[in-house]
Amino acid sequence: MNYSPSHINDRNMPLICVLNLLAKSLDSSLTVSNESLNDVGRTKSINSFEVEMRNWATAFFLYADSASVHFERCFIKHDDQSDTPEFITGQSLLSFDYAVAKNLLDHGFSSIMDLTQELFDVLQHEVQKSVLIPRVKNHLTLGTTKIRRGLLDHNELIVGLTTHNQRNFADYHQNHACITGLMDGEADGGKWIVDWMKYHLKAEALETINAVQLSR
Amino acid sequence: MPSFSDEIRVLESPIDVMYLMHKAFMIHSERTEVLAEKAQSGGDLTNLENAINVWIAQLLYHAKIEDSHMTGPLKDSLLQDGRMPLRDNLIEHDELRHQGSALIDHLQQGDKSALRKQVAALILSMEDKDHAELMGKVEEVETVIKQAIGEKKVLVRTRRHLYESVVSFKVTEFDHFENEEAFVLPLVKDQMSDSEELECVRKLLFDDESVEPRWIIDFIAGELEDNERELLNELEKQIHNQSKQEVDIGLP
DSSP states (O other), X not given: OOXXXXXXXXXXXXXXXXXXXXXXXXXXXXXXXXXXXXXXXXXXXXXXXHHHHHHHHHHHHHHHHHHHHHHHTXXXXXXXXTSOOEEOOOTTOOOOOHHHHHHHHHHHHHHHHHHHHHHHHHHHHHOBTTBOOHHHHHHHHHHHHHHHXXXXXXXXXXXXXXXXXXXXXXXXXXXXXXXXXXXXXXTXXXXXXXXXXXXXXXXXXXXXXXXXXXXX | OOOTTSOOOOOSSGGGHHHHHHHHHHHHHHHHHHHHHHHTTOOOXXXXXXXXXXXXXXXXXXXHXXXXXXXXXXXXXXXXXXXXXXHHHHHHHHHHHHHHXXXXXXXXXXXXXXXHHHHHHHHHHSOHHHHXXXXXXXXXXXXXXXXXXXXXXXXXXXXXXXXXXXXXXXXXXXXHHHHIXXXXXXXXXXXXXHHHHHHHHHHHHOXXXXXXXXXXXXXXXXXXXXXXXXXXXXXXXXXXXXXXXXXXXXXX
């Protein structure tokens, strides 16, 4: 799955976007959790699926915070608060209505949260004595399918909006500002979320995170 | 009797053909789900479209005959949990028709369907004031998404939504089959004679109004294992015998 184009700055160095890394981790986690449903009752318990999904939800909140920061940086805010923020047109020469784009993103976020809650409702009400019957497994699979679709739709939109505004995007991603912003915002210095991402990311992305950690 | 998800070794009553039919439908559904999953990576959709069309045609005919010839003549009952098997069966059939129709629309609308769906969901979720504003901005919202994500991603998104719709349809179908076997088939066995069951089964397996009346039974037979197909063959013989007897004694 291609999450975003390769972003290159003026020194031809790849720009690291934590949103991209988080989206990859969230997608990978959902895929693994969904596949793990086939092993419930054999090598895994339904509790482990529930723990994985709770971790997923925690990581998704951090993703949503970061997405919000990325989105706001697409627009110029005027000093006069009553003026609508403007989207700076970059090389793409596109412009987006702030209110429409904001509504889309808010709706995307809340619908993913609703879908996640629905999945937890199935877990709470339909799984009895840790036994996963085919009918309930189907509903959990459908739940993760819906969440994954919502996540990928949402991420495509935010990546699309932020990368159309090349100048602001590049500014925010110099010197790992985007990823350190996420880590600095966490009480544990981002240890939990970085470990969680490392668990779900492939080798290439792992090297990226390790490099950022070393540079701090 | 076992469920349709088990191996079926015997038909205790003609209406038990439903286990064979449900099993065949689910095998086809699972195959279609795999096609839809693969289609997310691109490629030609012809096989998936054909599989969905067959799936929906079979289910729509099945539901129609059940409503008119299986549950139609029966008396409903009220179960302790508030469930009324016949009423609920009709509701489930309506849900299958609704989802089947949405799937066909999805295929026909092509690239635009995922965007339309997203915009519609957004507008429905808005409060009244915003709702009215956004109604006038449907095109604009679609344009924002399209421009932001690019034409190529619109196609990927459509395939992703199609896959979700296929999974959702399969889950609804599975639930319906389980409910029908648990709550409706006992009523059929209680209230219909063997002869009435056999006539109902004949209607379920043969389409009297088609130039190819065997399109259902041939599909079912094609999905089953040899031993299960043998059960179907035996039932077909019973149906022919009953029809022959009716002709012999001059019944219409």
